[in-house]
Amino acid sequence: MATEGDPTDVVKVLHLLVIAFSWGMQVWVSFIAGFVLLSKVSLHTFGLVQSKLFPMYFYCLLGSNTISLAIFAVYHPRELLNWHETIQMVLFFMAVIMSGLNVQWFTPAVTEHFLVMREIEQEHGLGEEIGFSTNRERYVKLREQDPKYKAHRKSFYRYHGLSNLCNLTGFACTTINLIYLALHLASI
16 A cells, blocks of 8 residues: 655654664674674684674665665655656665575575585684684685585685675665665655
């Protein structure tokens, strides 16, 4: 049931809080927490934390993006959309799709390959160093000697890259919609 007219103040506040929550969470997880954690704990600890954090992060994003899309859609019937509102609707929808892809496919694949790589690395005494720059030669040697490790590493980085791409695309969608919302605070 689409609704014309102005939303109530409660709906406006809810919409603003949900999109601000999404944006703030994306900034923190994407640009701050990971880099700080990577510089303070071992690679395996970092991976284990990320394997627990990311599913919850993407589920929260999926939920908040879906709520934002639903609120926007209810107060902007398709038949009455202007050009700017159509773009906003597409951006809200894309943010839902990007977080959904991460929840459903990319995060589980990244975690699966990480756990196999972690096991192999532990067998070779790797993974307890802090940061990526140490023991680089030993990782290269392991890749050259172990085809199973090489295959999992390749898949890990492919899915990790796709996950990052989806995350950054969703972040861009949320940012643009938040900017548009800020420029039009009287409506949603």
